[in-house]
Amino acid sequence: MPFDATEDLPDDALLARFADGDAVAARILTLRLTPRVMAHAYRLLGNRTEAEDVAQEALLRLWRQAPVWRAGEAKVSTWLYRVVANLCIDRRRRARGGSVPIDAIPEPEDGQASAAEQMQDRARADALQSALDQLPERQRQAVVLRHIEGLANPEIADIMDVTVEAVESLTSRGKRALSALLAGRQEELGYADER
Amino acid sequence: MPMSDKDQDLDGLGAFFDAARAHSPAPSPDLLARVLSDAEAEQVWITRRAQAATEAPRAGLLEQLYRLLGGWPAMAGLTTAIVAGVWIGTALPEGVSSGAEAAYLVDITPEAVFELAGDF
Numbered sequence: 554m555p556f557d558a559t560e561d562l563p564d565d566a567l568l569a570r571f572a573d574g575d576a577v578a579a580r581i582l583t584l585r586l587t588p589r590v591m592a593h594a595y596r597l598l599g600n601r602t603e604a605e606d607v608a609q610e611a612l613l614r615l616w617r618q619a620p621v622w623r624a625g626e627a628k629v630s631t632w633l634y635r636v637v638a639n640l641c642i643d644r645r646r647r648a649r650g651g652s653v654p655i656d657a658i659p660e661p662e663d664g665q666a667s668a669a670e671q672m673q674d675r676a677r678a679d680a681l682q683s684a685l686d687q688l689p690e691r692q693r694q695a696v697v698l699r700h701i702e703g704l705a706n707p708e709i710a711d712i713m714d715v716t717v718e719a720v721e722s723l724t725s726r727g728k729r730a731l732s733a734l735l736a737g738r739q740e741e742l743g744y745a746d747e748r
Numbered sequence: 749m750p751m752s753d754k755d756q757d758l759d760g761l762g763a764f765f766d767a768a769r770a771h772s773p774a775p776s777p778d779l780l781a782r783v784l785s786d787a788e789a790e791q792v793w794i795t796r797r798a799q800a801a802t803e804a805p806r807a808g809l810l811e812q813l814y815r816l817l818g819g820w821p822a823m824a825g826l827t828t829a830i831v832a833g834v835w836i837g838t839a840l841p842e843g844v845s846s847g848a849e850a851a852y853l854v855d856i857t858p859e860a861v862f863e864l865a866g867d868f
Contacts, residue, residue: 571787574795579787587783592772605779612783616790620797677767700765731761 564629565622572619586612590633596697597641599686607640634702634712638694645690684734692727699724 559567559577564586570578590611595604614636615629622629685693691713698709699720710717775783 571791572794574791576788576791579791580784583780583784583787587775587780588772591775591779595773596768601773604773605776608775608779609782609786613786613790616787619790620794674767675771677764678771681761681764681768700761701768728761731764735761735764 565624568615568619568622568629569624571616572622583612586615586629586633589630590637593634593697593702594637594641596682596685596701597638597690597694598644599682603644607637607644610640611636628708631708631712634698634704635714638712642690680735680738681731684731687734688727688730692723692730695720695723696727696731700728 559570559575560581562570562578562581564582567578567582567585571582587608591604591608594607594611595601598604598607611633615633618632685697688696694713695709698704698712699706704712706717706720709720713720713723715723
């Protein structure tokens with residue numbers, strides 16, 4: 554099948570083709586899934602190098618799972634979110650205390666703020682990441698899946714193996730903690746302009 | 749956007765989540781190359797395992813017979829017996845077709861021949 558036609562196939566169909574030795578499916582899945590997996594790992598770890606290692610490991614596990622993948626039983630993305638979370642939790646437990654304190658976030662440089670809406674947005678993203686790094690693991694995972702990845706609560710509950718009510722509780726507590734952590738930064742990061 | 753704007757405005761985090769989505773870290777070319785390399789290597793293994801699985805039943809039967817007979821010592825004895833049997837089978841008719849041995853073999857139970865003939 555040509556690349557263009559294969560490109561539109563859903564993840565599980567591509568995975569079946571991958572297991573049959575289709576090189577085009579391997580390339581499409583790599584280009585489609587690596588950015589998602591990498592971004593999710595980064596949000597859970599706050600470290601780019603480690604996030605890349607986790608992304609590679611998670612996808613290697615997916616390739617190995619391909620021959621026995623049962624289409625329709627689980628979404629590939631749901632499976633990957635779960636594997637990434639487990640790998641990230643393992644790494645954080647091994648290297649406890651490696652997160653960047655919120656005070657270490659680079660401050661926007663004086664005199665450049667007016668010219669740098671892009672920089673301000675970047676600073677917000679960095680500030681949020683640093684605050685996320687300080688949340689308990691489960692709260693961080695729930696907040697990232699809900700508010701950055703944009704998943705619905707039932708899917709998050711499936712990924713985290715908890716009830717929907719537990720997801721709501723985790724996201725609620727996580728957001729309260731984030732608000733508290735970012736309270737002192739909202740004005741300087743331009744949050745006051747958004748109200 | 750996963751939440752309504754109103755919800756996000758209430759907790760004051762909407763702009764931060766928007767910024768995080770806008771600044772997703774992109775995978776490096778090196779990571780993409782490593783992932784694709786893993787994928788291609790794994791495809792080779794998957795293909796080899798699938799081929800091995802189709803050949804396994806035949807190899808498995810031979811393996812089972814070999815083990816059932818007792819491994820290589822038993823196979824050596826069995827081979828010797830087969831060779832000896834073939835040699836005897838091909839050499840014996842030539843030996844009995846000549847001389848006194850042939851007469852001895854014919855005359856050894858003449859009464860049995862008459863008894864059998866008398867039944868008809």
